[in-house]
Amino acid sequence: MSNAGIYLRRRLVNVIALLFGGFATVLGLIFLVWILWVTISNGLSAIHPRLFTKITAYADQGGLANAIVGSLLMDMMALLICAPIGVLAGTYLAEYANRSKLGASIRFLNDILLSAPSIVMGLFVYVIIVLPMSNLTHGNISFSGFAGAVALALIGLPVIVRTTDEMLQLVPGTLREAALSLGVPQWKLTVQVLIRAASSGILTGVLLALARLAGETAPLLFTAFGNNFMTVHPLDKMASLPVAIYQYTNDPSPAMHSIAWAGALLITLFVLALSLLTRLLFSRKKVSYE
Amino acid sequence: MQVTSAVPLARDIDRRARADARHDRIFHRVLKFCALLVLATLLGAALSTLWGGREVLFGHGLHFLTSDSWNPVEDDYGALAPIFGTLVTSLIALVIAVPISFGVAIFLTEIAPTWMRGPVSAAIELLAGIPSIIYGMWGLFVFVPFMANIEPALSDTLGNLPLIGKLFQGPPLGLGLLTAGIVLAVMILPFISSVMREVFQTVPTRLKESSYALGSTTWEVLWDIVLPYTRSAVIGGIFLGLGRALGETMAVTFVLGNSYNITASLLMPGTSISSSIANEFNEAVGVHRSALIALGFLLFVVTFVVLLIARLMLHQLAKREGK
Amino acid sequence: MLTSRKYLIRSTRFAAIVAIAVASTFGVAAQATDITGAGSSFVYPVVSKWSAAYAEKTGNHVNYQSIGSGGGIAQIKAGTVDFGASDMPLDEATLSKFGLGQFPDVIGGIVPAFNVEGIAPGKMVLDGTTLADIYLGKVTKWNDPAIAKLNPSLTLPAATITVVHRSDGSGTTFNFSDYLAKVSPEWKTKVGEGTAVQWPVGVGGKGNEGVSAYVKQIKNSIGYVEYAFALQNHIGYALMKNAAGNVVEPTIANFQAAADTADWKNSKNFNLVMTNAPGAKAWPITATSWVIMYKQPKNLTNAKVTFDFFKWAYEHGQDQARSLDYVPLPPSLVEQIENYWKTEYKL
Numbered sequence: 037m038s039n040a041g042i043y044l045r046r047r048l049v050n051v052i053a054l055l056f057g058g059f060a061t062v063l064g065l066i067f068l069v070w071i072l073w074v075t076i077s078n079g080l081s082a083i084h085p086r087l088f089t090k091i092t093a094y095a096d097q098g099g100l101a102n103a104i105v106g107s108l109l110m111d112m113m114a115l116l117i118c119a120p121i122g123v124l125a126g127t128y129l130a131e132y133a134n135r136s137k138l139g140a141s142i143r144f145l146n147d148i149l150l151s152a153p154s155i156v157m158g159l160f161v162y163v164i165i166v167l168p169m170s171n172l173t174h175g176n177i178s179f180s181g182f183a184g185a186v187a188l189a190l191i192g193l194p195v196i197v198r199t200t201d202e203m204l205q206l207v208p209g210t211l212r213e214a215a216l217s218l219g220v221p222q223w224k225l226t227v228q229v230l231i232r233a234a235s236s237g238i239l240t241g242v243l244l245a246l247a248r249l250a251g252e253t254a255p256l257l258f259t260a261f262g263n264n265f266m267t268v269h270p271l272d273k274m275a276s277l278p279v280a281i282y283q284y285t286n287d288p289s290p291a292m293h294s295i296a297w298a299g300a301l302l303i304t305l306f307v308l309a310l311s312l313l314t315r316l317l318f319s320r321k322k323v324s325y326e
Numbered sequence: 327m328q329v330t331s332a333v334p335l336a337r338d339i340d341r342r343a344r345a346d347a348r349h350d351r352i353f354h355r356v357l358k359f360c361a362l363l364v365l366a367t368l369l370g371a372a373l374s375t376l377w378g379g380r381e382v383l384f385g386h387g388l389h390f391l392t393s394d395s396w397n398p399v400e401d402d403y404g405a406l407a408p409i410f411g412t413l414v415t416s417l418i419a420l421v422i423a424v425p426i427s428f429g430v431a432i433f434l435t436e437i438a439p440t441w442m443r444g445p446v447s448a449a450i451e452l453l454a455g456i457p458s459i460i461y462g463m464w465g466l467f468v469f470v471p472f473m474a475n476i477e478p479a480l481s482d483t484l485g486n487l488p489l490i491g492k493l494f495q496g497p498p499l500g501l502g503l504l505t506a507g508i509v510l511a512v513m514i515l516p517f518i519s520s521v522m523r524e525v526f527q528t529v530p531t532r533l534k535e536s537s538y539a540l541g542s543t544t545w546e547v548l549w550d551i552v553l554p555y556t557r558s559a560v561i562g563g564i565f566l567g568l569g570r571a572l573g574e575t576m577a578v579t580f581v582l583g584n585s586y587n588i589t590a591s592l593l594m595p596g597t598s599i600s601s602s603i604a605n606e607f608n609e610a611v612g613v614h615r616s617a618l619i620a621l622g623f624l625l626f627v628v629t630f631v632v633l634l635i636a637r638l639m640l641h642q643l644a645k646r647e648g649k
Numbered sequence: 650m651l652t653s654r655k656y657l658i659r660s661t662r663f664a665a666i667v668a669i670a671v672a673s674t675f676g677v678a679a680q681a682t683d684i685t686g687a688g689s690s691f692v693y694p695v696v697s698k699w700s701a702a703y704a705e706k707t708g709n710h711v712n713y714q715s716i717g718s719g720g721g722i723a724q725i726k727a728g729t730v731d732f733g734a735s736d737m738p739l740d741e742a743t744l745s746k747f748g749l750g751q752f753p754d755v756i757g758g759i760v761p762a763f764n765v766e767g768i769a770p771g772k773m774v775l776d777g778t779t780l781a782d783i784y785l786g787k788v789t790k791w792n793d794p795a796i797a798k799l800n801p802s803l804t805l806p807a808a809t810i811t812v813v814h815r816s817d818g819s820g821t822t823f824n825f826s827d828y829l830a831k832v833s834p835e836w837k838t839k840v841g842e843g844t845a846v847q848w849p850v851g852v853g854g855k856g857n858e859g860v861s862a863y864v865k866q867i868k869n870s871i872g873y874v875e876y877a878f879a880l881q882n883h884i885g886y887a888l889m890k891n892a893a894g895n896v897v898e899p900t901i902a903n904f905q906a907a908a909d910t911a912d913w914k915n916s917k918n919f920n921l922v923m924t925n926a927p928g929a930k931a932w933p934i935t936a937t938s939w940v941i942m943y944k945q946p947k948n949l950t951n952a953k954v955t956f957d958f959f960k961w962a963y964e965h966g967q968d969q970a971r972s973l974d975y976v977p978l979p980p981s982l983v984e985q986i987e988n989y990w991k992t993e994y995k996l
Contacts, residue, residue, distance in 0.1 A: 050545040057430070095698055128357035147569065156375055160371040199562075226353070247454040258716070289694070297460075304457070304460070308452050395847070399846050400847075474866065497811075499811070584855070605855060609818025609845065
C-alpha cells in the first residue's frame, strides 16, 4: 500500500473511532433522558409538599417523610462503615499485598463479592445481626436501621475496595520512591501521598458504591424491615425509600404508583446532588504525576 | 551499620525511626485487618448460603445442577435454566456495554471540550444512581413495548442470517433475554465508563505526547498507549460491570419473562438466578426456600468460574505478549 | 494533613452517631405500644390504612410490612414480629408444632383478565375447566369450541392465546391454582397448587402490575389479577361460571356471598380455602388472608394490642376496606373469630 493510502486509512480509522465515541456518549445520554423523563412524568402528580412532611402511614394521603429520613440515615451509616474499611482494604491490596498470594486471593474473592445477589447479603446480615439481637433482647430489638446499614455497607464495600486498589496501582512508582528516599515512613507515604494522589479516583469509587447501595431494596427487607411511622432511632425498624417504592408498586392504586415514581426521582436526585457536591468540594486540578 | 552514637540528636533520630517502624506495623495491621474483613464477608455470605441450601444441594446428588425442571409443588428443583439465563443476559450486557463505555470514555477524555467533560460524565454516572427498580418499571412500561415494535424487524433481518439467525427468531413479545440484556447494559454502562474515564486520565502525559510526536493519531494513542497502560484497571472496571450484571435482580425480573426455559432464541422469555430468588423468595417455605438459597450459592460459584476463565484468558494474553 | 483531618472528622462523626444510638437505647423508651406485623402483600394496602386510622385513635403504632407470606410465616416463627400474615393457611401439624393460631382478616377477589380486540371488559364468560385448559396449554386459540360454547353471542378471533401468569410467588397464584385444581383433575395431577407452580405454558410478570402490564401490552393474552387491581387500573376482566352453574360478576356482594357460604363452621383453625364456594351468587375465585400469632405470646402487651387492633378493624374498618375494594368479613365469621380468640389464646 502506498504511503498516502496508509495515511488515509489511519485518518479514516481515527475519525470513525472518534465519531463512535461521540455516538456512544449520545446513546448513553439518550437512555438517561429517556428514563428520567419517564420517571418525572409519572411522578409529577405526586410531587407535593406533603411528600416531605407526611409519613407513609397515610398512604395516598401521605408522603414519604419517614422513608426519606430512614434512607438518608441508613445510606450515611452504610457509607461510614464501608468507605473507611473499603479504602483501607483496597490500600492493603495495592500497597502491601500487590504480589502476594493473600492479596491475589482477596482481590479475586472481592470480585465475586461484587456480584453477590443483594438479597443474599440481606439474609447474611439477618443471620449475623437481626436474629442474635432478637434473641438477646427477647424480641424487643430485632430488625433495625443499623442492620440495614450493615447490609448496604456490604453491597458498597467491594466496589470501593476494587476502585481504591486500581486507582492506587496507577500512581507511578516514582512518587513512592521519591517519598521513601526522603525517609517518610510508609504509613505517611500511603496516607499523605498515595491516597491523596489517587483521591479523585477513590472518590469516584465511593460515589459509585453510594449510587449502587442507595437504590437497593432486597437487602433491606429482612434487615431494616421498614416502618410506616417516623423514627430516627438506629435500633428501630426503619423505613427507606426503596422499600416504600417496592411496596407502592405492588399497590392497586395509581395514586400510590405516582408516589413510587416520585420516590425514585428523589433517590436519583439525591445521588446526583451528592455526586455534584463532592465533585465541587474536591475538584482540584488533575495531578499528572510528572 | 547502626549508628549508636551518644549524640542526643542521633538518639532522637533513632527513637523516631523506631516510632515510625511501630506506626508502620500498626498501620499494616489495620490495613490487613480490613482486607481480611472483606475475605470474611465473602466466606460468611457464601457459607451461609451453602448452609441454607444444603438440603437441595446435597440432597439429590447432582440433580440440582443437571435438571432444568423447576417445580415448587413437587419440590423438584433444577438450576440449569436460571444459570443459563444469568450467563446469557450478562454476556449480552457486556457485549453491548463494553464498547459503548469505551466510546464514552474516549469522548470524555479525548474529544469533548473541557467545559463539557464534567457535566457529561456526571450525567453518565447518574445512570448508576437510578434505582434498579426504576430500570425495571421503565423496562416494563416503556422499553418492552418499544422492543415489541422492533423485534419483528430483527426477526426479518438478523433472523434470516445463517449462524446467528436462530438467536433472533420468536414471537415479538418485547420481553425476554435480549431485552433484559440491553437493560443490564444500560445499567452497567456507567460503572465501566467511569472507571475507564478515571484511569485514562492517569496515563502520564509524557507517554501520550511522545506518541503524538511520532505522528500517531488520537485513536492510535488510545489503542496502543492508553489502553495497554491501563489494561488491568480497565478490566477491573469491566468486572465491576459484570458483577452488577450477574447479580442484578429487580431490573431483570420485570423484563425477562420469567419462565424456566432454555431456548436458542434471545427473543424468548427466560429466567436468571437472581430474578428467581427475588421472585419466589418472599413466598417460599421449606424445601423451596432452601432451593432458592442454594441458587444464591450457585451464583457465587458461577461468578467464581466466570472470573477464573477471564483470569486465565488474561494470563494467556500476557504470556503471548511476553510479559 | 488534609487527608488525616478528613479521617478524624469522619471518625468523630461516627463516634457521635454510635454515642447517640447507645444513649437513646438505654435512655428514652416507653411510649405508646409499637407492634409489628409482616407477611402477605395482598393485605398490605388495607392493613396500612387501618393502622394509620388506629394510630390516630389510640396512639398505638401497628407497623405492617409486606415481605411476602413466606417471609411472614418465617418471621413469626422466629419471634421477630408480633403477628404474621399469610395468604395460605397453615396446616394443623405446623400450627400445633409451633403453638400458633390463625384467623382470617379480610376478603378479596381474583379475576381473569384478557386482552382480545373487539371484546369489551365483562363481556367474556369463562368457566373453571376452560380456564384450566387454557393454562394447561390445551386450549390455544380464542375461537376454541370450549370458549365459543360459553360465549355464543361473541365473534371470537382465531388468534393464539398468550398466557400470562405471576412470576413471583404469591397468594394470588395460590388461590388461582387452588381453584383450577378443584375444578380440573388434570390440573391437580399435572400442576397442583401453590404460591408458585411449574407453569406448563406462558410468560411470567412480576406482581399484579407485571401481569396487568403484559396483558395490556400483548394482544390476545389472558392473565389473572387481584380484583382491586383490575378495577383501579381499568383492565378487562371476564365473568365466571361458578360451582352452582350461574354466571357471576366479580363484585363485592358476590365475594361476600362466597365468604358467607364457605364452610367455616367445620374448619378447625379456619383452615379453609374458599375458592369454588357453593353459593348461588358466589364468585368462584374468592380469597382471604390469615393473621398468624403465638397462642402463648412472649409479649403479652403487644398481643393484647394486636387483638384490639383487629377487633377495631372488624368493627370500624369496613368502610376503609370497601374504599380499597376489599370485602369486610361477614358478621357470622367475625363472631366465630372472636370466640376463637377467647378459647384458643391464653392472655
